[in-house]
């Protein structure tokens with residue numbers, strides 16, 4: 001007999017306004033499949049790039065938010081001596097694919113309250129020989145005891161089980177997932193920094209790729225790599241004073257370990273706050289010009305289309321069939337939604353915790369007009385979603401934000 | 409120790425593919441080790457909360473429901489139903505890489521009667537000639553524990569019709585699956 005009391009997953013509080021906070025200096029450090037550099041190199045070079053682009057001095061940075069799986073014995077505070085920063089506000093966010101949006105939420109409050117004036121938010125990770133294997137085998141205590149011993153597939157095994165279940169439940173086909181992967185590869189072909197951007201991907205190649213686990217084949221899986229992603233946060237007044245192009249936060253929210261009663265993951269916390277997210281932004285789903293989802297596997301992007309209000313639960317396969325996900329809206333489908341405009345992790349690579357910042361950094365780049373060959377035209381609003389931390393049988397973190405272009 | 413010996417020991421440690429015998433992941437947390445020893449003498453043993461009677465898995469130190477800490481390891485029902493199942497074609501772990509050379513490795517997630525969800529090895533042969541695709545969500549299964557060749561207790565899911573009442577039946581299944589022997593590489597270190 002069991003009497004589990006179901007946790008109340010519905011947040012009754014509504015986050016306050018994010019008014020007056022500006023995001024600037026979207027910066028990405030070129031990814032590499034393997035690198036002899038450690039995480040501090042990727043994080044430090046990302047910071048360097050942001051300072052070079054804005055003309056802000058290192059000493060002016062008084063806040064630091066960092067996410068990384070590969071800092072080893074170090075934490076965010078150790079990095080302050082690495083870089084000789086003297087911040088009065090630091091934060092470390094070990095939340096994988098949700099790290100970026102969560103960093104944004106924490107840092108925005110610090111800016112609004114005056115706890116810090118210029119905050120660098122950075123995700124960066126190293127990729128040494130066989131380091132991914134070590135990360136996967138020791139991802140969490142539940143992983144060590146209860147999932148990794150069953151095949152040592154790392155996240156592939158857990159997500160294959162989730163993907164297979166979703167396909168059985170909602171009739172999704174591999175061709176539907178191909179639609180997501182192919183559009184992203186097209187986008188990556190226009191984003192020079194993407195690790196796979198120099199290669200095209202056809203539906204035939206996608207469908208006939210090497211089998212990995214269950215329905216997952218090679219092009220459903222991200223390539224682990226090293227890289228860095230970051231942005232600076234400051235008051236809107238300061239961004240204007242410095243004459244920096246910026247974007248604003250219209251709404252943001254997060255919820256973790258939502259829906260524990262679901263036997264297999266078919267959704268995450270987004271479904272619980274998506275309405276208040278749109279309400280606070282004063283927008284509806286069809287006002288979103290760019291959507292960046294967390295695409296560690298295509299099925300997770302499909303769940304985000306559903307949970308973020310672009311279609312109903314279970315209609316994800318139909319939605320992707322009738323929606324053009326290319327950045328330049330050149331696909332044949334009538335419905336247009338530029339999605340993962342740099343190619344996402346599937347085509348750019350998964351640089352550890354930096355992958356949790358990539359959708360956000362790419363959105364800031366797009367909304368400030370700094371994207372190059374993959375610039376989306378006429379884009380004012382971007383939604384960014386984060387997902388992360390497969391502790392055992394499901395991803396726990398969910399976070400989302402809606403950004404708007406600010407005046408330069 | 410001779411230089412040669414040290415070099416070989418280091419190679420064995422750093423290059424699992426060169427080992428003569430590869431085994432399933434040995435590493436466990438202290439809670440995982442307790443799960444292993446609790447299951448040495450049972451068909452399926454899990455943590456039961458003394459305060460609220462909830463059964464939980466993966467093992468942890470505190471009751472997930474009432475946060476009580478009086479957790480007793482005892483036998484639980486092996487009955488449950490299938491949630492999802494796949495075949496692995498790729499692994500990060502040398503033991504499975506070798507097993508995968510001949511055929512894919514089936515695994516499943518199962519919802520047990522005690523409301524826990526478990527990852528398990530899936531003994532496909534217990535479903536007769538049914539291909540994996542035909543074993544749908546909701547299919548009745550049984551889950552039992554057995555030690556693997558790293559001497560850890562792992563879970564195995566079989567068809568509800570399969571006889572697992574005797575220890576020799578369960579041992580035969582684990583052996584047939586190759587779980588109780590190392591994956592060997594002739595001429596390895």
Ligand SMILES: [Zn+2]
Pocket residue numbers: 457458459460461462471472473474475476
């Ligand atoms: Zn309890």
